[in-house]
Every structure is written in structure tokens, then in C-alpha cells.
Amino acid sequence: MSRFFLCFYRYLFSALWVFFAISFVQPAQAQRLKVKLGDLSLKRYPIAVPDFKGDGRTAAKTVAILRKSLDLCGAFRVLSPASYLERAPRDGFDPNSFDFEPWKSVGAEGILKGNVMAIGSSYRLQFRFYEVGTQKLALQQDYIASNDSQVRWYTHLFADHLYKFMTGEPGIFASKVSFIRNNRGKQEVWLMDIDGQAMQRLTNNGSINALPAWSPNGRYIAYTSWKERNPDIFVHDINTGKAQKISSFQGLNTGATWSPDSQRIAFSASRGTDNMNIYIVNADGSGLQQLTQAKWGERNLSPSWSPDGKQITFVSTRFASPQIFVMNVDGSGARRVSMQGNYNQAPKWSPRGDWILFTGRDERNVFDLFLVSPTDGQVKRLTQNQGSNIEAAWSPNGRNIIFVSTRNGVAKLFIMTHEGKHQRQITFQPGQYLTPSWSPRLSKD
Amino acid sequence: MFERYAPQRYSVFLLLGFLILLSGCPKKPPTRSYQDALEALKRARQAQADKCAKEELQSAEKMMAEANKLMDEGKFEEAKVAFDAARKLADKAREESDLNKEKCLKPKPDNTVKQTPPPTLITANENPTADNRQSLEPVYFGFNQYTLEGNNRDILQRHAEWIKQRPNARIQIEGHCDQRGSIDYNLALGERRAIAVKKYLEKLGVSSSQLSTISYGHQRPADPGMTAEAHNKNRRAEFKIGQ
Numbered sequence: 023m024s025r026f027f028l029c030f031y032r033y034l035f036s037a038l039w040v041f042f043a044i045s046f047v048q049p050a051q052a053q054r055l056k057v058k059l060g061d062l063s064l065k066r067y068p069i070a071v072p073d074f075k076g077d078g079r080t081a082a083k084t085v086a087i088l089r090k091s092l093d094l095c096g097a098f099r100v101l102s103p104a105s106y107l108e109r110a111p112r113d114g115f116d117p118n119s120f121d122f123e124p125w126k127s128v129g130a131e132g133i134l135k136g137n138v139m140a141i142g143s144s145y146r147l148q149f150r151f152y153e154v155g156t157q158k159l160a161l162q163q164d165y166i167a168s169n170d171s172q173v174r175w176y177t178h179l180f181a182d183h184l185y186k187f188m189t190g191e192p193g194i195f196a197s198k199v200s201f202i203r204n205n206r207g208k209q210e211v212w213l214m215d216i217d218g219q220a221m222q223r224l225t226n227n228g229s230i231n232a233l234p235a236w237s238p239n240g241r242y243i244a245y246t247s248w249k250e251r252n253p254d255i256f257v258h259d260i261n262t263g264k265a266q267k268i269s270s271f272q273g274l275n276t277g278a279t280w281s282p283d284s285q286r287i288a289f290s291a292s293r294g295t296d297n298m299n300i301y302i303v304n305a306d307g308s309g310l311q312q313l314t315q316a317k318w319g320e321r322n323l324s325p326s327w328s329p330d331g332k333q334i335t336f337v338s339t340r341f342a343s344p345q346i347f348v349m350n351v352d353g354s355g356a357r358r359v360s361m362q363g364n365y366n367q368a369p370k371w372s373p374r375g376d377w378i379l380f381t382g383r384d385e386r387n388v389f390d391l392f393l394v395s396p397t398d399g400q401v402k403r404l405t406q407n408q409g410s411n412i413e414a415a416w417s418p419n420g421r422n423i424i425f426v427s428t429r430n431g432v433a434k435l436f437i438m439t440h441e442g443k444h445q446r447q448i449t450f451q452p453g454q455y456l457t458p459s460w461s462p463r464l465s466k467d
Numbered sequence: 468m469f470e471r472y473a474p475q476r477y478s479v480f481l482l483l484g485f486l487i488l489l490s491g492c493p494k495k496p497p498t499r500s501y502q503d504a505l506e507a508l509k510r511a512r513q514a515q516a517d518k519c520a521k522e523e524l525q526s527a528e529k530m531m532a533e534a535n536k537l538m539d540e541g542k543f544e545e546a547k548v549a550f551d552a553a554r555k556l557a558d559k560a561r562e563e564s565d566l567n568k569e570k571c572l573k574p575k576p577d578n579t580v581k582q583t584p585p586p587t588l589i590t591a592n593e594n595p596t597a598d599n600r601q602s603l604e605p606v607y608f609g610f611n612q613y614t615l616e617g618n619n620r621d622i623l624q625r626h627a628e629w630i631k632q633r634p635n636a637r638i639q640i641e642g643h644c645d646q647r648g649s650i651d652y653n654l655a656l657g658e659r660r661a662i663a664v665k666k667y668l669e670k671l672g673v674s675s676s677q678l679s680t681i682s683y684g685h686q687r688p689a690d691p692g693m694t695a696e697a698h699n700k701n702r703r704a705e706f707k708i709g710q
Contacts, residue, residue: 209686230686232650246654253654253682274658274682277651290655294680296662298655318505319613321655337652341496342535343611344652358496361541365611368649381649389648413649428693457650 066099066444067188070130072106074138075115080145080173081138087177088134091195091217094437095422096444097185101130115150117159125154132160134184144168149180151187161187174220182463194417198461199424200224200234200243201435205453211245211258216417216424216437216460218448224258225249225265233277236461237284238418242305243459244268244278244287255289257305268307274298277324280305281331288313288325288334300325300336302351313353314338326371326378327351328396335359335369335378335396346380348396360394362401368413371396372440373420379404381412391425391442404442415458416440424448424458496538497547504531504550507557511564519571520563527556603629603638603706605689606664607699610645613659615667623664626706627671630678639679639707640664645698646685657682664704 071089074081092098107124114120115135125133137148144166151161163183165176178195185193194216203212203223211224211234225231227249234245243258254270255278268287269275272294278287287305292298297316300323303309313334314322321344324337331351338347338356346360346369360366365383372379377393384390389410393402405411409429416423420440427436430447433454438445449455508527516524534549603626606619615623630638642657642664661680669675690697 204686230683232654232684232686248681248683251681273662273680274654276654290651292655292658292662294662296659296666298658317502318509319659321659323655324649324651341501341538342532343539345539364536364539365648367652383648410647 066097067131068099068101068129069132069134070101070106070125070128071134072103072113074136076138077140077145080140080170081136083170084136084138084147084173084177087174087217087219088136088181091178091181092134092184094217094446094448095185095194096439097189097421101128115148117150117152122152122154122157130154132188138173141166145173147173147176147180151184171220174215178215191421192419192463194419194422194460196463197418198236198464199415199435199458200236200461201458202232202234202456203453204456209456211243214449216448218435218450221451233457234459235278235280236459237280237305238282238462239284240462240464242280242284244280244289246276246278255287257287266307268303268305269301279326281327282329283331288327290321290323290325290336297321298323300334300353311353313349313351314356315353316340322347324368326369328371329373329375333371333396335371337367337369346378346394348378359396359399360401361399363392366392370414370416372416373418377402377440379414379416379423381414391423402442404438405445408445411436413457415460417460418462424460426456426458496543497550500547500550500554501534501538504534504554504557507554507561511557511561514561514564515568516557516560516564518564519567520560523556523560523563527553527560530556602708605703605705608660608702608704610698610702611656612702613656613663615663620667623667624671627668627673630668630673634674634677637677637679637709639681639709640668641687641705641707642680642682643687643689643701643703643705644685645701646688646691646693647698648685650684650686654682654684657684660702660704 069092071085071092074085089100093100105128107128115137131154133152133154135150135152139146147165147167149163150159152158153160161184163180167173167176181195182193185195198213198215200211200213202209208228209230209232210226211231212221213224214221224243227247229247229249232246234243236243241260243260245256245258246253247256252270252272253274253276255268255275256265257268258265269289269291271291273292275289275291278289280287285305286302288300288302290298290300296319298321299316300313302311302313316322321339322336325334327334333348333350335346335348337344341358343364344367345358346366347356347358349356359378360380363382363384367381369378369380376395378396379391379393381389382392389412390406391404391411391414393404394400409427411425411427414423414425422437423440424435424437426433433456434447435449435455435458436445436447508531511524511527530549530553534546534553537546537549604622606615606622630636640661642659642661644653644657658680661682665678665680668678685701688701689703690700
């Protein structure tokens with residue numbers, strides 16, 4: 023399912039869809055879509071999510087997940103439950119079992135209702151989305167969840183359906199984030215849902231682990247680990263739970279990132295010299311290729327692939343200070359794209375291809391997140407005056423960004439829109455949270 | 468550098484951008500001049516201009532830094548002129564150094580009794596009671612710096628003597644950074660620091676088989692704080708001694 027979806031999305035969707043959308047499908051589509059994602063900041067869709075019917079604890083949990091997640095993505099404005107007027111006897115979740123008037127008066131344009139019924143140890147989840155304007159049922163889904171974690175999963179899956187219905191684009195909810203959590207000196211790779219819940223530890227080697235990178239097919243996480251003393255790159259297979267070492271040159275092996283087809287990994291290595299170069303290797307560790315030719319102590323690092331797999335953005339110190347560069351995937355045609363600032367790092371090419379996200383240091387020596395256009399060098403600032411904001415990653419649909427911020431003291435993870443709007447903290451538990459990497463849409467929990 | 472949000476100033480920048488466009492600012496960075504200058508500097512250093520033509524080398528390095536700054540600001544034309552100037556200065560430093568070499572490299576008459584200063588030994592903090600293991604004090608760096616200057620060279624000189632007296636000792640040089648900026652850049656910077664130290668020790672005659680390097684970026688801070696003082700303590704190379 024996942025692979026089919028991804029293939030479909032990557033190869034057919036991106037090429038054909040754009041073509042069709044422009045030619046004739048678009049007018050009809052545009053009428054149906056309620057949220058235009060280019061203007062997230064202008065108007066978020068006001069939606070009411072009243073308490074669900076049915077099994078008390080699980081229903082409450084499901085509603086809490088929906089309210090928090092829908093609010094996170096920046097496409098919806100979840101109206102405060104305290105403002106809901108509906109206390110009438112007719113407050114069912116099926117069509118014709120409630121009145122729209124009370125919802126109109128609280129400013130809702132959509133109502134998400136639901137019912138959770140316990141069947142033995144399983145649950146039946148029923149989601150119903152109504153549009154206030156047409157007073158009609160617009161979207162419905164029923165699921166059977168066999169345990170608590172499946173309840174979470176299907177709730178997020180429905181949120182994805184709703185996001186797709188409203189925006190015409192794939193949602194972000196049925197995905198996860200991997201990151202490093204530094205808790206009392208232990209720096210392990212962790213995973214969680216995008217709302218900061220359901221945290222689980224992936225590595226447990228008691229050493230230092232850094233820079234996890236989720237493969238676009240969802241199956242692997244590459245990371246740097248000092249577990250065998252030298253900083254080497256490992257690839258963790260989520261299906262088997264086993265990790266394979268794919269680069270262990272003398273010295274630093276780090277910054278692994280995946281090609282869009284998940285077949286190859288770009289990374290950087292020093293090989294014990296004072297130069298650092300970018301290499302590409304097959305996901306099984308074979309077929310090593312060197313892309314850059316550093317001289318005189320130059321460092322080339324932090325590669326990130328363009329969505330078409332033809333180019334790589336990276337950091338180079340070839341003009342002394344770290345700057346963002348772009349080169350072809352065979353190492354040719356390197357050019358500098360960041361022309362402002364003197365300390366630019368950690369570039370991440372957007373899944374839509376139009377921007378490169380990076381961490382820069384501004385004229386006040388504060389670290390913030392910026393976008394730079396790989397074609398004309400135009401720069402947009404995303405964060406400002408909120409502590410230091412670094413090490414960002416894109417959502418798989420390119421509409422959201424997860425990043426590390428110290429605005430509340432210790433480094434925690436935040437989510438914002440691709441325009442830097444609607445910034446929300448998602449991790450609150452103890453420890454520093456570092457270097458997030460967003461998974462693709464996953465087919466199964 | 469990065470402008471803060473100020474819409475009323477947009478028109479000024481547009482105008483400025485237009486003017487720069489009109490003035491025919493070259494789009495390509497002067498890569499060639501940069502590399503020539505770098506090479507000239509390298510040759511000058513190889514010719515030991517740091518000892519025999521100190522002032523000339525310093526002015527070349529200063530010009531190089533100036534050129535890099537211009538480059539960062541996108542002023543490629545000016546940067547090219549500066550790089551070319553740096554190259555000329557470096558060439559001059561090399562020539563000067565070659566001329567003075569014989570005189571300046573001759574050991575200076577030394578009245579004091581020649582004596583190796585005692586190695587800087589401090590007891591390992593982590594394990595004060597465990598054994599008689601001793602440690603070599605760290606060297607510290609400036610922000611985004613990895614070059615070794617004055618005081619650090621003295622410290623490393625003493626470390627080199629200490630290591631040379633113990634041919635069985637194995638020293639791992641750990642490169643560390645302060646906790647600002649991205650983890651991957653700091654890993655590379657820490658690596659660069661460790662290797663700069665290793666190279667310097669080798670230059671002082673320490674066998675490379677006794678030395679190894681590792682970078683921890685900013686993942687093992689000496690001081691977990693985010694103050695300037697903590698940053699200063701964290702930008703360091705540490706020495707771990709094994710047998």
C-alpha cells in the first residue's frame with residue numbers, strides 16, 4: 023500500500039497531476055477546495071470538533087488527537103470547545119440528527135463529529151465531516167481499530183483524508199518524526215507521531231547518536247553513531263530492527279541523506295584528513311562515488327537531494343565561511359546560492375523543489391531559519407526574535423517544517439507552516455530534542 | 468546581512484539591486500583568484516614565512532581575510548582585487564622569507580640553560596582516585612576557528628615533549644565546539660580542530676602512530692551552559708591518554 027502510494031505520488035502525481043491540473047481538472051478542483059495552501063497565513067479553515075459519542079475514555083482520546091493535530095498543520099483553526107453552543111437534544115453524529123444553526127453562530131464552516139464504540143477489545147471508529155454552508159455530509163470514514171495504538175493511527179489517517187479533501191494535497195498526520203533526544207547525556211534516536219505523542223526509542227547503545235534521516239520509502243533510518251568509537255554511518259531497517267554499517271572511514275562519517283528513490287545515500291567524510299568531501303553510496307554500502315574534491319582544509323558537508331534526484335545542495339567552506347551550494351548529482355556544476363550572511367548551514371531541499379531551507383546566523387549573531395531560492399538566490403526569513411531556531415526538516419508534502427528552538431530554554435521541537443507561520447511546540451518532556459527528520463506518509467503503524 | 472522585516476525599506480533595496488545590476492557586477496565568484504591566493508599563502512607558509520617574514524605574511528593573511536569578507540558580502544569584483552593583492556603579498560612574503568631564511572632559522576644564542584619545561588599535568592577530573600594517570604590540558608579556539616596561535620603553540624610544544632618521552636603512550640585528540648549552530652557543521656569543525664592539533668604535534672616531531680583524532684562536535688560540552696564563558700570553554704581540543 024505504502025509503496026504503491028509513494029510510487030503513484032512520486033512518479034505519476036508529480037508529473038501528470040500538474041499537467042492535468044493546469045489543463046482542465048483545475049477549475050472543478052479549485053471550486054471544491056476550501057483551503058488554499060499557498061495562503062495558509064491568510065485564513066485557516068474554522069472547524070468545530072465537538073466531543074465524540076460512545077466509549078468515554080477512547081472517544082475523549084480520539085477527539086483530543088484530532089483537535090491537536092488539525093490545529094498543528096496550520097490549515098485549520100480548531101474552534102475552542104468552550105464556545106460550542108450545541109447542547110440540544112438533537113446532537114447526533116449522523117446526518118439529520120442535529121441542527122446546523124448553533125454551529126453557524128460559533129463561526130464554524132465545518133463540523134467534525136464522530137462515534138467510538140467498543141466491540142470486545144476492539145473499537146469501531148466513525149468519523150463524519152459536515153460543511154455548514156451546504157448543511158451536507160461531505161466526508162465519512164469508518165475503521166475497526168484492534169488496540170489503542172491503532173486508534174491513534176486511524177484517527178491520524180482520517181485527519182489525512184480530511185486534509186486531502188480540503189486542500190487537494192496529501193496530509194501530514196499519518197507520518198512520524200525521528201530525532202535525537204539528549205536526556206542526561208544519553209543521545210539516542212527516537213520516533214514519535216507528529217503531534218509529539220507515542221514516543222518510542224529506536225536505538226539503545228548508550229553512546230552518542232546523531233542526525234537521523236528517514237528514507238523516503240519509510241523503511242530505513244540512517245544515522246551517525248559513535249557506538250563503535252569512530253563516528254560511522256548506520257542504516258536501521260525498521261522492518262527487521264537491525265542496523266547495518268554503511269560507512270566507516272577513518273575519521274568523521276556523517277550527514278547521511280537519502281536520494282528520492284531511497285536507493286542511494288549521500289554523506290560526508292573526512293577520511294582522517296583536514297578536508298571533508300561529499301560521497302554517494304548505495305543503500306547497502308556498495309558503489310562509493312566521491313562528488314567533491316576539497317583542497318586546503320576545505321569542508322563540504324550536509325548534503326540534501328533535490329526532489330528530482332538530479333542535484334544536491336550542501337554546505338562548503340570553499341570561500342572561507344560556511345555557505346549553501348548546489349551541484350549536479352555527479353559532482354559537476356557546483357555554484358553558491360546563499361549570498362547573504364557568513365554562517366549558513368544545514369540546507370534541506372523542499373519536497374516541492376522551489377526552496378532550500380537552511381539555518382543562518384544573522385547580523386546580531388542569532389541563529390534563525392531561512393529559505394533561499396536555488397534558482398535566483400532570493401531569501402525569505404522564517405523565524406525571528408524567538409531564541410535560536412535551527413536544524414529544520416520538511417514535512418513530506420512540503421507544507422510544514424519541523425525545527426529545533428530554544429525559545430523556552432532547553433531545545434525542543436516545533437512545527438510551523440512553510441511560510442514560518444503558526445509556530446507550535448510539540449515536545450514538552452525532559453531533555454534536549456535535536457535534528458528532526460520527517461518520515462513519508464506511512465501505510466501502517 | 469539579513470534584513471529584518473521592514474517593508475518601507477523594500478523600495479530602497481530594489482533600487483540598490485537595480486543599480487548593482489546596472490553597474491555590471493560579475494555574477495561569478497573569482498574562484499581562480501581565490502585559489503591562486505590560497506596557493507601563494509600556502510607556499511609562503513611552507514617557506515616558513517611565519518618565522519622569517521612575519522610581518523609580510525601577516526599582511527597577506529589580513530588581505531586574504533578582507534577578501535573573504537568581501538566574498539561573503541557578494542562583492543565579487545572587489546574580492547577579486549583583494550585576492551590578487553593577497554597573492555602578491557604572499558609571494559612577497561615567500562621571497563622575503565627565502566632571503567632571510569639562513570639568518571632567521573639559525574638557533575638564537577641562548578644564555579639561559581636549555582631546559583624542557585615540565586609537561587602541563589593536571590589530574591583527570593573524572594577519576595581523581597583511580598590511578599596515577601595524568602592528563603594533558605586542552606587547547607582552546609576562537610569562534611569558527613581551528614588555527615593554532617601563540618599560547619596554544621606553547622602548550623602543544625610542551626605536550627609534544629611529554630608525548631615524545633613516552634613512546635608507548637597513545638593520544639586521542641578530541642575536537643569539540645560550542646553549542647551554537649548546526650550539529651553537522653560543528654562535527655566537521657571539531658574534526659578540523661582535532662586534525663589541526665594532530666598535524667602541529669607531528670610537525671613538532673611526535674610520531675603519527677601515537678596520535679589519533681575524533682570529533683564530538685558540540686555533543687560533549689565541557690560546560691552545558693549557553694553563556695559566552697561556557698562557549699569559550701567548549702571550543703577546545705582535548706587529549707585522552709591510553710597505552
